[in-house]
C-alpha cells in the first residue's frame with residue numbers, strides 16, 4: 001500500500017488568516033496588556049501569541065479576553081489573563097472583522113462577541129484588525145448583516161425600532177441547539193439587513209439609543225491599522241492599511 005506523505009494543502013482563506021494572525025502577534029512586546037479578539041482569525045493570533053510566550057520570547061504580558069472563546073484559548077496556550085476592571089490600560093488589541101470599509105470602519109459581531117470586543121478594542125492604545133481580503137468592502141452592510149445585541153425581553157420592540165431606521169432584523173438562531181443564539185452575557189442577537197450603510201457613525205449612535213440594545217457591531221473610527229491577507233498566485237502576502 002502507498003502512503004500519502006504529502007502535506008495537506010491549506011486553502012487560500014485559511015492561509016491568509018494564518019499570515020495576518022502571525023504578523024499581528026509579532027507586534028506584541030513584553031510587558032504589554034493585550035486585548036484578545038474573537039473569531040477564527042483572532043483564535044489563530046492567540047495561538048501564535050501563545051507560541052511566543054511558551055518559547056520565552058514574550059514575558060510579562062497580560063491579556064484581556066473579549067469572549068468565552070478567547071479566554072479558553074488563552075488558558076490553553078498559556079497566556080496570563082486579566083480583566084477590564086483590573087488594568088489601567090490596554091496597550092494593543094488585535095481582533096478580526098466581518099467587513100472593513102476604506103475608512104477602516106468595521107462591522108463586527110459574526111461571533112456575537114461585539115459588545116465586549118468594542119469595550120476592549122475602543123480602550124486599546126493601538127487597535128489592529130486582522131482580515132483576509134474577502135472582508136474588504138466599498139460600503140458597510142453590503143455583504144454582511146449588522147449584529148445587534150439585545151435584552152431577551154426587548155427583542156420584539158427593538159426589532160420594530162430597527163425597522164423604523166430602515167433595517168430588516170432577524171433573530172440569530174443557534175446551530176446544534178434549539179432556539180436562538182445566546183451571547184456570553186445571556187442576551188440575544190438581531191442580525192439587521194441594511195442594504196448599504198453610508199453614515200455608519202450616525203447609525204451606530206441611533207441604534208445604541210434604542211432602549212433594550214446593549215451594543216451594535218458598527219466600529220467607527222476605532223481602527224489604527226488593518227492587516228489584510230492577499231493571495232497572488234500561490235503566494236500569500238500581508239498588506240497594511
Ligand SMILES: O=C(CO)[C@H](O)[C@H](O)COP(=O)(O)O
Nearest residue numbers: 039040041096109110111113
Ligand atoms: O466580530 C467577531 C466576533 O464577534 C469576529 O472577529 C468576526 O466575526 C470575524 O471572525 P472570523 O475571523 O472568524 O472571520
